[in-house]
Amino acid sequence: MDFALSNDHVFLQDSAAKFVNEQVDLSPLLRPGADVSHAGYDRLWSQISELGWSAITVPEAYGGLGMSYIDLIMIIGETGRTLAPSPLFGTLAGAWAMQAAGSDRQKSEWLPKLSDGLKLALAMANENGSYDSTAPDVVAEPAKEGFKLKGAKSFVVDAASADAIVVSAMLDGRKDFFIVNSGAPGLDVEILEWRDITRQVCKITLSDVNAERLEESNDQVWPWVRDRLYLVLAAESAAGIKAVLDDAVDYAKERIAFGRPIGAFQAIKHQLANIAGVSEAAAALVQYAAWALSENDQRASLAAAMAQSYASEQYKQATHRNIQIFGAIGFTWEMKNHLYYKRARCNAELLGSPASQREQVVRILEHEAA
Amino acid sequence: MDFNLPGEDDPRRIKVQQWFENNPNPTYAQLAEQGWTAPNWPAPWGVGADAEMQWIIDQEILRTGLELPYTINAIGLNQCGQSLLTYGTEAQRKKFLPGALACEEIWCMLFSEPSGGSDLGALRTTARREGDHYIVNGHKIWTSAADHAAVGVLVARTDPEKPKHKGLSMFLIDMNSPGITVNPIVDMTGEKNEYNEVFLDNVKVPADALLGREGEGWKIAMEQLQTERVGMTKPGVVWGMGPTARDLMDGLIATGRISDPLIRDEAAKAYVEGEILRLLTYRNMTNRINGKPAGFEGSAGKMLSSPHGQRMADLAKRSQGVAGMIRDPDVLPLPDKKWGMFSDWDYAYWFCPANTLGVGTQEVLLNVVAERVLGLPRDPDPTAKLPFFETTKTTARAAE
Structure with missing residues (x-):
């Protein structure tokens, strides 16, 4: 039994605190009409990814820092305390989905890019906000190369800024995970008027969008x-x-x-x-x-x-x-x-x-x- | 960080188990010889156990079917006895501690008075020095265990010229002294009395019964209350004792009452709160292992645990519907074990209004947390700086 933070945890927390205290400035948001882009959403990201925060729990084999979830919350505590606007949430979500559903080859291809600033998002919920695993909100169909996705998802955090989006879609009666490039034809991303203006939340519509299936997709x-x-x-x-x-x-x-x-x-x-x-x-x-x-x-x-x-x-x-x-x-x-x-x-x-x-x-x- | 508790194969546990195998059905006196009735105290009284070792010893004592020593003699072993290690004389330690540790002499805490419990510093019981002894006069109330205690830990006013908190002193008195009358109080549960009132009428107390110095009574009493509150930061229904939200959830599942949507969500809330209290207990254990003194986390913990217990007891009772309004201890099934005083949800329910009264009302605890933890301004007390004998006049003026 040892319910105490280690010196390493405290050091990580202190350095994260120093960073957000110096860099996060919410004052641009205190004028009506402002959104995350006015409050350092992009500026903070280049520094956050340089610090390795988006890859903190990614295994070292895939270019991450291989640290624990206790380390992670030292950082999230600081970004949360200051409402730091950045695509960290979406990127963590997309990276975890890739970590859990991707094959070794896919993980080796994508996850090391996090340290170069790769931004991700995860599209799970439908337009009603439901995470129901049987809802055919997006349907995947085999195509010549990979798959085509059709349908809509909503409440997708950081989708508009993401380089790639992991999308859950119905295939053969179950929900598998697919990766979609942000520039793919047929992908439409709409930024929602999300009331929390320190976060970017989007709806995505897919009209026969090319996608690659994450090969280890399963219901867990x-x-x-x-x-x-x-x-x-x-x-x-x-x-x-x-x-x-x-x-x-x-x-x-x-x-x-x-x-x-x-x-x-x-x-x-x-x-x-x-x-x-x-x-x-x-x-x-x-x-x-x-x-x-x-x-x-x-x-x-x-x-x-x-x-x-x-x-x-x-x-x-x-x-x-x-x-x-x-x-x-x-x-x-x-x-x-x-x-x-x-x-x-x-x-x-x-x-x-x-x-x-x-x-x-x-x-x-x-x-x-x- | 590690939330794992010592396992069955822990070598420290195996050693304790071996002793119990060699000494079946031990008395508390035998446990005290091992230093296991207050394991965290230093030798020769305890074994200087850290929080994990104490947890192991407690678990093994419970396994033998014995009640825990510090629930039998809470005041002696938890709240007050340790003050003798810091403030007592060698003679006092030899006189008072062996009987307490063997659970042969039960202690009680003579603090609250009819004229004030929250404003403890305004207490009116006096101890007047006369030669080699003090003469004590006054009226104490809400005293647990006074009806069977051998030793009373008394706070009394030795100097009415000083401000209220500065003129108090602490004594260890013989509860069988002439002039002491103990009357049980029938509380609202109507069950066997928990509380008593104690009249002290010209009680002669030897001068060497003074703990620490004259005027140190308030300081020592506050330390004791903090220790007591840390002990109450546990997930049990009344002051950390008795069934927990895990037991509540098990009972609701076993009876099928968990499927009632009006019960279900609240049961989950109670369960989460119970797990929080468990975590805060672990944090207190860690702080003790790391040598951090008991601070105001005790007040904060009790502030959370008291209303939590009330919510749990209320939910258990509501799950019975109108049938719960009949005297019937069988509210929800509970595992068969030594629960101590709170062995069923029915008694806990009718008792639990006391949760937010005893050992500091909820309002006093909120003040303590606001002032000592958050640094907010202290509540004004027009009597705080005056010589005590003048404060009764001030109170009268304020009332006009």
């Missing part, structure tokens, strides 16, 4: 990738809870009303104390899930679903409390409070609701009990 690919994406969102959310807590605490110490800092009133103090407890709790769950995934522990899926359901639900509440404590100024576009509120709200839907992850928790436990 998505659950494997999904658990890792749960971890990423949960780590963002846990760090975000801490960020909005710290901001609200600082504000409550400064803002004077009735002759005292508002943080002197129990109505405010108690809300903040509750968020402090939740913040510790979410961080503990995220670290446990990261450890369980790194160790391939038998409770890894359970841990990931627990972390995502709890952290995203609590992030929603914490960002709402944060706006309440700031008062009306926290309701304006010129303050960054709403960026966190929207990130939290969207994180709690992007991979399904917290209630859907709790349903997974119960099903795993029912299965264990049977």
Whole structure:
């Protein structure tokens, strides 16, 4: 039993913190009409990929850093804390899908390019936001060379900036994974008016688009990738809870009303104390899930679903409390409070609701009990 | 980082198991000789066990069918006994610790009073020095175990000229002394009493029963409460004790009640919270292994665990519907083991309003976390700096 970060973890976290503190600037987003492209989405990426963050958990055999999921959350905690706009989420998702579904040849071809700045995306959900593995949202048909894909996917993070998109598509009655080049004829990418403007989220339409099948596709690919994406969102959310807590605490110490800092009133103090407890709790769950995934522990899926359901639900509440404590100024576009509120709200839907992850928790436990 | 707990083949565990094989049905006195009733204490009282070793010893004691020593003598072995290692004299350690460690002398904590529990610093019980002893007068309440305790850990006012927190001192008193009357309190569960009130009427306490120095009472008491709160950061339904959310989930699955959608989602929430408390327990263990002192994580942990226990007990009770309104301990099936005081969901449910009252109300804990962890301004206390004897006047003025 050793529930403590190693010196290496702390060093990685500190260097990531230094980078985001110096480089992330959300102020361009505090003018109405701005989107991720105004806030360093592309500029940050060249540095992030140079640091190797997009390949941090990719095995060294495929040109990655071969580090653990605990290392990963040291970085995601910092990008999440600062809402750093970049195509990291989409690239991680695409790379994991490739890692799980690609053949050795395919992985050797694609994954080493991550260190050169390759940007990826993963298209799973249909236009209703469903991850149903039986829905024929995109259908694959054999072509002369490879396959042709036809259909539509939505809620695809970072699709518009990706060099290639991994798409799940129906083939012979099951969902396999295909890789599509961003310039392929027949591929249409539409950037959605996603409310969280620190992220780019798209809809893609495929009209007989050439695609290569990932040769090791199977029905365990998505659950494997999904658990890792749960971890990423949960780590963002846990760090975000801490960020909005710290901001609200600082504000409550400064803002004077009735002759005292508002943080002197129990109505405010108690809300903040509750968020402090939740913040510790979410961080503990995220670290446990990261450890369980790194160790391939038998409770890894359970841990990931627990972390995502709890952290995203609590992030929603914490960002709402944060706006309440700031008062009306926290309701304006010129303050960054709403960026966190929207990130939290969207994180709690992007991979399904917290209630859907709790349903997974119960099903795993029912299965264990049977 | 490693969440694996010591396994069955751990050499430390095997050694402990061998002793139990050679000593079947041991008494607590025998366990105390091994240093296993307070393993984390230094020798000769304990074995200086780290958190993992303590966990192993606890598990092996439970396997023999014995209740854990620190649930039988919580105040002596968990909250207060260790203060003697820091503040006690050698004579005090020799006099008080062996009986506590053998669970032959149960201790109780004489802190709260009818006039104030949250504002403990305003307590009114006095200890007046007279020659080689003190004369104690006052009225304590909400005292667990006072009806069978041999030793009372008393906080009393030795100097009413000083501000409220500065004039307090701590004593180890003989609960059989003349002048002490213990009355059990019938709480809202209507079951066997947990709490008592204690009247102290001209009780003569020898001067060498003073723990630490005069005026150190508040400081020592606060350390003891932090230790107590760390102990409560566990996933059990009442103050870390009794069944957990894992037991709740098992019971709901076994009875099929988990298929009720109004139960199902809340059960999952409770389960996740329970796992969080388990993780926080591990973090406390790690901090102890690494020699970090118990800080305010105890307050933060209890702040989470108390309402969690209430939600769990409520869910267990709701799963029964109206049938749960009849006295019936058989709410949900529980594994057969020594649960201690909270052995069924029914009692836990009717008891659990106390979760957010005992060892600091929820509101006091939220204040502690806001002030000590987040650094927010302290609540104003117009009586904090005044000589204590003047504060009753201030309170009267404030009321006008």
